[in-house]
Amino acid sequence: xxxxxxxxxxxxxxxxxxxxxxxxxxxxxxxxxxxxxxxxxxxxxxxxxxxxxxxxxxxxxxxxxxxxxxxxxxxxxxxxxxxxxxxxxxxxxxxxxxxxxxxxxxxxxxxx
Numbered sequence: 079x080x081x082x083x084x085x086x087x088x089x090x091x092x093x094x095x096x097x098x099x100x101x102x103x104x105x106x107x108x109x110x111x112x113x114x115x116x117x118x119x120x121x122x123x124x125x126x127x128x129x130x131x132x133x134x135x136x137x138x139x140x141x142x143x144x145x146x147x148x149x150x151x152x153x154x155x156x157x158x159x160x161x162x163x164x165x166x167x168x169x170x171x172x173x174x175x176x177x178x179x180x181x182x183x184x185x186x187x188x189x190x
Contacts, residue, residue: 114153114178119186122179126170135190140166148188156184 123135132138135145151159160180161171171180 114181114185116185119182
């Protein structure tokens, strides 16, 4: 009886856990997970990235165009780059951007 209850508990735990755990595709950095909302990312981009990269990522006074960046870098690579950029790009994570905002911004850039 005890082993049957243990089996039921284990199955319930696995079923509940697998439904709530986000699939991860980590390439580097702490927030490199599959996911992100490109619509929310457009707002994050406008507030934090547009000054350098221009409206809708078309290129700006300092930052290059981000159009077609998804051909150069995977989603996880974009997340990693935002988390740990190379100069002259400023480091906005984690002081100014949350992990969710990083994923959203990466999803937006991936959509350009």
